Amino acid sequence: xxxxxxxxxxxxxxxxxxxxxxxxxxxxxxxxxxxxxxxxxxxxxxxxxxxxxxxxxxxxxxxxxxxxxxxxxxxxxxxxxxxxxxxxxxxxxxxxxxxxxxxxxxxxxxx
Amino acid sequence: xxxxxxxxxxxxxxxxxxxxxxxxxxxxxxxxxxxxxxxxxxxxxxxxxxxxxxxxxxxxxxxxxxxxxxxxxxxxxxxxxxxxxxxxxxxxxxxxxxxxxxxxxxxxxxxxxx
Numbered sequence: 762x763x764x765x766x767x768x769x770x771x772x773x774x775x776x777x778x779x780x781x782x783x784x785x786x787x788x789x790x791x792x793x794x795x796x797x798x799x800x801x802x803x804x805x806x807x808x809x810x811x812x813x814x815x816x817x818x819x820x821x822x823x824x825x826x827x828x829x830x831x832x833x834x835x836x837x838x839x840x841x842x843x844x845x846x847x848x849x850x851x852x853x854x855x856x857x858x859x860x861x862x863x864x865x866x867x868x869x870x871x872x
Numbered sequence: 873x874x875x876x877x878x879x880x881x882x883x884x885x886x887x888x889x890x891x892x893x894x895x896x897x898x899x900x901x902x903x904x905x906x907x908x909x910x911x912x913x914x915x916x917x918x919x920x921x922x923x924x925x926x927x928x929x930x931x932x933x934x935x936x937x938x939x940x941x942x943x944x945x946x947x948x949x950x951x952x953x954x955x956x957x958x959x960x961x962x963x964x965x966x967x968x969x970x971x972x973x974x975x976x977x978x979x980x981x982x983x984x985x986x
Contacts, residue, residue, distance in 0.1 A: 765914075794973075803960060803978040804915070819973065851914050859903045859964050861974060863914030 764788045773870045780839040782867050784852030793835040794861060795819075795827060798849040807850075810835055819870050829832035842871045878961050878977030884985040885955065891948040893980040904944035905929030905962040905974065906935050915960055919946070956982050 765786045774780055784793065795807040804820030808827040824846060826838045832848060839846055847870050853861040877893045885891055895904070903922055907915035919930050921937035921944060928935055932949045944963070948955055961977040 792920050802980060803878075803976040804962075806973055806978075809973060842954065853914075858918055859921050859974060860905065864908075868910075 763770075765852060765854055765862055767864040769867060770865065771868045773872065775872050776820075776843055778842050780842050780851075780869065782837045782850055782869070784835045784864055786833050786852075786854045786864075788854050788862065790854035790856050790862075791832065792855045792857070793829065793836045794853040795825075795835070796851045796863075797821060798851060798866075804851065806832075807837065812834050812855065819839055825826070839869075839871075842869075844871045847871045876961060876963060876975055876977040878980055881978070882981040882983065884983050885951045886985045887952060889951050891951050891955070892945065893959060893961075895963070896943040896946045896979050897908055897963060898942070899965065900941040901944075901965055902941070903962035903964045904935070904937050906933075906944070906946045907960045909958045909960065909979075911957070914940075916928060918959075930949060951982075953984060956984055957960065958982070 768783045791812050794809040796804045797807055798804050807821055807825050808819050809817050813829050828836050846862045850867045852864040855861045859869050876897050878894050883893040901961045905920050907920055909915045917934040918933055919928050924937055924941045925939050926937040935946045937944055944961055958979040958981050960979045964974050
């Protein structure tokens with residue numbers, strides 16, 4: 762079984778819809794992260810959480826929100842999706858080191 | 873925000889060739905990481921470097937933490953077809969346990985020569 766899982770793996774939605782992407786991990790890591798990947802732009806940090814009561818904005822948090830429901834679960838929401846949020850979204854986890862372990866990604870298309 | 877310059881952006885390999893790529897920063901980093909991403913999958917950690925001058929190997933892969941702490945190199949020896957993919961460098965100014973987060977390069981895409 763995968764250590765970091767993301768659901769859904771693919772999602773097509775329309776402008777203005779609310780979308781939630783979910784991440785679960787069995788690695789027992791305290792720290793969780795959400796990234797966005799666009800072609801040619803690498804990975805950009807959206808939000809991160811160092812424990813259940815800790816939520817921090819990353820480089821590109823506008824238009825997104827997160828919820829850390831438990832140590833193992835971290836969800837990303839798009840309150841009102843827009844086409845330029847079409848991208849690959851990755852969840853990652855880590856211990857207190859900087860070594861982050863990534864999930865398989867969610868491909869989101871906003872029409 | 874902070875950017876890492878990763879080069880080359882893309883390269884073609886022939887089986888058996890050695891491959892080199894590098895990453896540079898305008899400021900000092902305390903950690904360098906190298907990831908590989910296959911199509912349709914998330915990045916996978918290859919090598920982590922924590923000390924200036926450190927040279928670390930993982931099979932045919934060797935990475936170095938530059939002495940100036942502003943760069944890192946990844947070499948792949950005797951490449952094989954499954955080496956194709958996108959390689960990302962990542963770094964942080966902070967040591968583990970602090971508030972530092974990773975900054976990623978834009979990737980080097982490795983393809984097979986036609």
